[in-house]
Amino acid sequence: MNSQVRTQKSELRMKAIMIAFCALSSAFCAELLLADMDTGHTAAPSANAPAPAIKSEKDGELSAESKGVNKQKMTISKLDPPAAFNLEDIQNFPEDRLLPVLNNPVTFEEGRDFSNMMDSQDDKMIHPWLPEIAQAPFLTMKTVLDKPAKDWTFSIIDQGGSPVASQDGKGTPPAFFPWNGDDKERGHVAVDTVYIPQLATTDRDGYRHTYSGQPMQYATILLKEKGRTIVEMSSKRIFLEKKSDLSKEAPVFLDKVCDLIREEVKLPFALRAYDVDSDLARARTDVLVKYFSEKLFIPTSQITVLEPGSSEKRGLAIAVTLNGTPGSAD
Numbered sequence: 001m002n003s004q005v006r007t008q009k010s011e012l013r014m015k016a017i018m019i020a021f022c023a024l025s026s027a028f029c030a031e032l033l034l035a036d037m038d039t040g041h042t043a044a045p046s047a048n049a050p051a052p053a054i055k056s057e058k059d060g061e062l063s064a065e066s067k068g069v070n071k072q073k074m075t076i077s078k079l080d081p082p083a084a085f086n087l088e089d090i091q092n093f094p095e096d097r098l099l100p101v102l103n104n105p106v107t108f109e110e111g112r113d114f115s116n117m118m119d120s121q122d123d124k125m126i127h128p129w130l131p132e133i134a135q136a137p138f139l140t141m142k143t144v145l146d147k148p149a150k151d152w153t154f155s156i157i158d159q160g161g162s163p164v165a166s167q168d169g170k171g172t173p174p175a176f177f178p179w180n181g182d183d184k185e186r187g188h189v190a191v192d193t194v195y196i197p198q199l200a201t202t203d204r205d206g207y208r209h210t211y212s213g214q215p216m217q218y219a220t221i222l223l224k225e226k227g228r229t230i231v232e233m234s235s236k237r238i239f240l241e242k243k244s245d246l247s248k249e250a251p252v253f254l255d256k257v258c259d260l261i262r263e264e265v266k267l268p269f270a271l272r273a274y275d276v277d278s279d280l281a282r283a284r285t286d287v288l289v290k291y292f293s294e295k296l297f298i299p300t301s302q303i304t305v306l307e308p309g310s311s312e313k314r315g316l317a318i319a320v321t322l323n324g325t326p327g328s329a330d
Contacts, residue, residue: 133231133256135222137178138189141197141213149173149201149209158185159194173199181223186313188225191218191234193315220253222260229264229323231257235275235284235316244283246291254288257320258295267298270321272306274314281308288318 141154152173155166164183177197181189189195197213219237223230238250246254261269271288273281285305293300311317 133220133222133260134218136180136224138181138218138221139179139195139197139213139216141177141179141199143173143175143177143199144211145173145201146209147201147203147207150204152199152201155198155200156183157196157198158183164195173201181221188223189218189221190313190315191221191232191317192236193217220256227323228321229260231260231320231322232314233257233318233320235273235318238318239284239287242277242280244280244287246287254291255295258292261292261296261320261322264322266323268302268304269323270304270306272309272319272321274309274311274317274319276311276316278308284318 149172151168151170153166153168154173154177155163156179158164162185164185165179167177177199179195179197183189186193194215194217196215199211199213201209201211203209219234221232223232233253238247238253239245240247271285273285275281275284282305285308289300289303289305292298292303309319
């Protein structure tokens with residue numbers, strides 16, 4: 001009897017435990033379902049979900065169509081804003097930083113630029129950027145008038161503002177004004193000197209008009225006077241400053257002079273240096289004697305060296321007289 005009662009109590013205790021376990025399981029499942037709904041995830045498909053429709057199209061072929069929703073997330077980064085310039089910042093740029101840029105002069109180093117070109121390893125047979133030896137007419141000015149002229153005056157002005165040559169006339173001026181190199185200050189056109197052509201006219205109402213042409217400056221010039229042919233070269237272009245060493249561009253000018261000497265075929269020819277330093281002038285002529293002797297394959301006795309001349313009128317120059325020198329065949 002007692003054993004039967006114990007068995008019934010044990011069974012009741014087991015049933016109570018099973019009921020409590022089922023209740024806890026139901027509560028846990030409900031919490032999981034609510035969590036899935038909050039996070040946006042769908043619950044697992046139930047066993048009662050409708051199966052996809054299967055169609056028979058041909059003998060032995062079946063087709064099925066299934067539909068679903070893709071809820072994957074794609075992350076898009078924030079785009080960088082476009083560059084913007086503040087006009088006020090540009091307008092209010094500090095003057096202490098801007099003025100030095102505006103006030104500093106821009107310098108052009110012609111000698112340095114030429115040296116850089118000459119240092120190139122490429123073989124260059126010609127140098128088209130260098131001017132030919134200038135000769136008469138040294139410049140020509142075209143006449144362009146605003147009003148008809150009653151009289152006119154054509155002048156050549158040097159870099160100091162002094163007229164070195166002039167001519168005048170009545171009525172309409174010529175269409176062109178050539179200049180043959182006359183210079184009352186220096187005898188004739190000189191190297192390294194700036195020359196500016198200028199035409200002044202008086203119209204019929206008595207008003208004056210002034211027209212300026214293109215300024216000119218020469219590194220080498222060819223003159224013909226009193227039966228002599230003279231080439232003058234700028235010492236600044238032939239030699240290094242205050243030295244007797246040849247510059248890198250010197251061979252280009254000197255080789256052109258060699259061509260003229262070959263064309264004239266008259267020996268000897270003469271060299272004269274115009275410089276404030278007579279010793280430097282002699283040293284430079286000695287260098288030129290050696291250069292011409294080697295280039296022309298002639299003895300140095302065929303080159304006459306004249307005493308240095310004053311640079312007051314001719315400037316710093318080297319004069320090569322191709323004929324009309326002592327001992328030459330005139």
